[in-house]
Amino acid sequence: VTAKRRADYLPPAFSIPLVDLTISLHPTKTVVKSKLSVKRRLTKDSVKDTEKNDGNKSQPLILDGNKLSLVSVHINGTPFSDYTLDDETLTLNVDTDDFELEIENHIDPENNKALEGLYLSGGAYCTQCEAEGFRRITFFPDRPDVLSVYTVKVIGDKSFPMLLSNGNPIERGENPDGTHFVTWHDPHPKPCYLFALVAGDFDLLTDTYITTSGKEVALELYVDKGKKSQGTFALASLKRAMKWDEDVFGLEYDLDIYMIVAVDFFNMGAMENKGLNVFNSKFVLADQDSATDDDFFNVEAVIAHEYFHNWTGNRVTCRDWFQLSLKEGLTVFRDQQFSADMTSPLSNRIKHVRVMREHQFAEDASAMSHPIRPEEVIEMNNFYTVTVYDKGAEVIRMFHTLLGPEGFRKGMDEYFRRHDGQAVTCDDFVSAMQSTTELDLTQFSRWYSQSGTPQVSLAHNVTSNETGYVHTFTVTQNTPSTADQSEKLPLYIPVGFEVIDEDGNRYRDDSGMIQNDLLIVDAPEITITITCDAKKLTPVLLGNFSAPVKVHNELDTASLLTIFAHSQDAFNRWDAMQTLYNRCISELYENPTATIDSGIWAGIHAAIDSEIDNIELLSECLVIPSFETLCQSRSNISVQPLIDARKAFCRQFSTQLEAVLLNAFNGIATQAYSYQQDAVNARRCKNVLLSHLARLPQHKDLVISQFDKADNMTDTLGALKAAQSLPADAFESLMAKFEEKWRHDPLVLDKWFALHATQPREDILATITMLSEHPQFSMGNPNRVRSLIGSFAFYNSERFHNLGGEGYKFVTDYLIKLDALNPQVAARIVTPLIQWQGFAEPHQALMKAQLGRLLNHKGLSKDVFEKVSKSLA
């Protein structure tokens, strides 16, 4: 197994301006005929710099191909045999510079369970080519910097009435053998990872969109038969996204037709293939009965994300896969801005910060730590990570913060002006931004090459002189070394910086280094002073999570409550409460019999009272930090004691605050369902309150009554989650009713699988084994596997980390079976197992023992191998 390195990039030796494919679909023997126009690129740069570098004249044409049966090769119409074929490449010893290459090969879609390339699942043919799946369809230079214009003829049985590919349909007809065909042409040159083909029998929703410049675009959404009514929200979301991209970035759609197909078997969320997006049905189908508010939110966000890729990813694509964040970080940032505009900036920001703290910080602390632009990759699928996506989006957000919305827009305009139609690098993006700003982005660009989570710490000293009190704030930055990089350099960090006194008055620093509530920390240490009459000042750091860093700012309880009461930044107010809860949990972790100071409960009580009419902030402030978040501010963690401490805090929270929680719960009227922000906020707040009340036996009926009366999935699921705290028989009985009602709908049943899998019951492993025999469960379906096995491994920390090691063994046994079928999904679920660094013994040893078992398993995929071998290195 060999790694590829970013530093080894060479431009392609050949370009392929035109691709003409004819694909005759058959379950086990699909015939692919490919006709390529090939041109040698007569430049020295595409050849390794050796003495024999003759400007590429003697280079063979090397095509990628994986699991393909080769039938024939022709060059300029003549059979060609001067080639070598191995498991991964077809090497053609050609000496011509400009020729037509025809290749025929066969593939077996029915037995493709990895869901990469062309596969037949759930009664439909479907492709997934990103990152390197096109090589499973035909022989081709499967790299994103080879851009071609595609013409694709899809031939299929009439039981597959819809035959789709990228671009516009240009011909359709019937064949003498009873099959039919459609030919598609996509005028935009694209890399092969954006190729798509879908064939099946779907229900179709249609609409149109008129762009600002007056162009009419046909919108088509294909869903499983009988699901039409569940597609209307996705289609409306698409139109909102199209409008938003025109309004905010001046970007219009560029084809006559935009198609989305929802499929049940899909490895990830969705795929932005040019003009033909393929979606996991989980991110398309939504109605009030079957989808929660979070599901609606995610549908809109993913629809927008894939649509936004049309410019950031498709029109301007990546030169090589090390540049993945060029399109993903930028597109996640764009979808986050869109969602904030469509829903609410605060809850969006908190949602994304939770992802960073729970998952990205954990990744950076593990053996899989990598910069947002990785240096070395064995299996590209392993780098669709929270680092590349979410930390990548945080880096783009910092550009936005530093340049301001107008400055950022100018930079984006310049990026498109320079690079439309090209395959480029992250450096090209930075350079486009640089050309429109006075700010020197040289140091800032280290964010692309340095991994790890910087720690920003604050020391605060007060002295007095004749003019008053002198507050000295010393801010330091330090990035601990990571598995992939031991040396770290100072970064350019925009740190939100607000200073307030006990009454909420705000203070400026003496030398004006804080500008627009931001302090630029670009050196290992920065010092500022504030001279004033106030003896006590509270510094509030990282407003709106201005940078993806951890903050160390020792504040007492009174200061945290001052921040909550007076900070101008709602994010800071939420964060202060999170810090306070985290601190209380620490106290119980150190001393399980401790009781939390009554002053703290009084403070929280007052905080709740003060926000009773601001239910959006209130609901966020009522959420106790997750176990995963708690892990990020600790090391050498004893799992059960930390879980017990969190549980004890939650119990005291419910008991101490019962009256105010109940009052708040009763104060929120249950309204008829609508997916409107006010109604979403109300349901969210009510459900958070219910989860606290459910810990008290006297409120069991509130849970049952909400379950019985709910007219929507948000409240049903809210009741079921709360019921996880009820006695087992009560929980089981609600779960049984749920299963009875939804057993025909696997997407809804995924919620039920996940609720079961996250129960900390002692016999959970037997329960999961039993559930894996449920008629709706299938190891071949990634959604099912993620719901049952993934939820257990990621979120049932109590049982996954069981001291006997049974949880680790259970997941490992499962992964061994899954890896043989679908390595991509197996490699995702191995994540919690490779994150052993933070835990105390015996966890580390037990986890490593299972990782050792995996590593020794014969036939392990390179996906799982890469992660496991790194974690044991």
Ligand code: HT7
């Ligand atoms: N660009 C896509 C990433 C992707 C993917 C999607 C589905 C299945 C396998 C995949 N491998 C990579 C999704 C996105 O970020 O929009």
Ligand code: ZN
């Ligand atoms: Zn994306």
